[in-house]
Amino acid sequence: MHPSVSAETPIASFIPKSFREAVAQRMTGAPVQGYANPFRVERLDANCISQEEPRAAHLDRYPIIYGVIQSPGNAVSVLHHNDLATTMATAWNDRQSEHYLSRDERLIGSIAINMYDPDADVTEIRRCTADRRFRQVLTCSAQDRLLGHRCYFPTYEACVEAGVVFALHPGREGARTLPTPHGTHAPGDVGEFRPALAGRILVCPWHGWEFDIVSGQGAPRCPWSRGRLPRRNRRRRHSRGRHLAGPHRA
Numbered sequence: 061m062h063p064s065v066s067a068e069t070p071i072a073s074f075i076p077k078s079f080r081e082a083v084a085q086r087m088t089g090a091p092v093q094g095y096a097n098p099f100r101v102e103r104l105d106a107n108c109i110s111q112e113e114p115r116a117a118h119l120d121r122y123p124i125i126y127g128v129i130q131s132p133g134n135a136v137s138v139l140h141h142n143d144l145a146t147t148m149a150t151a152w153n154d155r156q157s158e159h160y161l162s163r164d165e166r167l168i169g170s171i172a173i174n175m176y177d178p179d180a181d182v183t184e185i186r187r188c189t190a191d192r193r194f195r196q197v198l199t200c201s202a203q204d205r206l207l208g209h210r211c212y213f214p215t216y217e218a219c220v221e222a223g224v225v226f227a228l229h230p231g232r233e234g235a236r237t238l239p240t241p242h243g244t245h246a247p248g249d250v251g252e253f254r255p256a257l258a259g260r261i262l263v264c265p266w267h268g269w270e271f272d273i274v275s276g277q278g279a280p281r282c283p284w285s286r287g288r289l290p291r292r293n294r295r296r297r298h299s300r301g302r303h304l305a306g307p308h309r310a
Contacts, residue, residue, distance in 0.1 A: 061130060061167075063159075071152070074152075075147065124166070126168050127167050128170060128196070131169075133151070133153065133172025134170065134172055134199055135200045135202075136173075137173075137174050137199055137202075142176055148172075153188055168194075169195065170194070170197070173215065176211075178212065178214040181197075185197060185215070189224055197219050198229055199228060200228065
């Protein structure tokens with residue numbers, strides 16, 4: 061669930077005054093070169109502007125057990141200003157907690173972090189997971205280095221310590237809107253997109269660490285599912301890409 065910023069659910073009040081000028085100067089946006097990711101879906105499934113609308117439009121309307129909040133803060137790692145990125149991660153987490161997680165016990169939080177500030181990541185993960193409504197750490201997959209690089213190990217260790225999932229939000233890579241090596245390729249179809257994303261993920265060297273690419277409806281092994289996802293969703297997890305014809309078959 062992607063809640064939007066509005067007058068009812070602002071972000072400004074959670075940003076320290078010393079960083080508000082940087083936000084006003086639009087330093088929180090990545091440079092755009094006129095290209096668009098061909099796999100983004102800009103649609104409004106439900107009007108999630110107010111705190112009450114996600115409950116009525118999603119959770120109550122359908123037999124949904126949990127709704128996982130996908131905060132806009134998942135992409136703070138692509139910001140040029142490192143201190144601003146770390147500050148915005150904390151601000152997004154605080155906004156999420158106050159405006160959404162406190163409203164409905166079915167809503168589950170995702171911790172935003174700045175992947176290039178691992179010491180701050182450890183502190184933020186420990187701070188947020190003191191509230192057990194936060195069940196995962198979420199970041200975008202457009203990083204300067206492959207995710208098996210040791211610079212990320214403190215962040216992964218903090219996730220293991222806290223017992224939360226480390227999750228990636230794909231969708232920005234390939235859009236040519238990011239100042240990262242991974243943002244320079246524009247895949248032509250999903251058959252190219254999925255292997256490109258898979259190439260971002262390396263198995264970590266410690267026993268028991270594993271990354272899974274999960275498409276569609278969710279990961280049955282995530283701690284909030286408890287094995288209660290519909291069977292059709294479990295089949296769909298592996299179905300995408302199998303039936304692609306031609307050389308781009310994944």
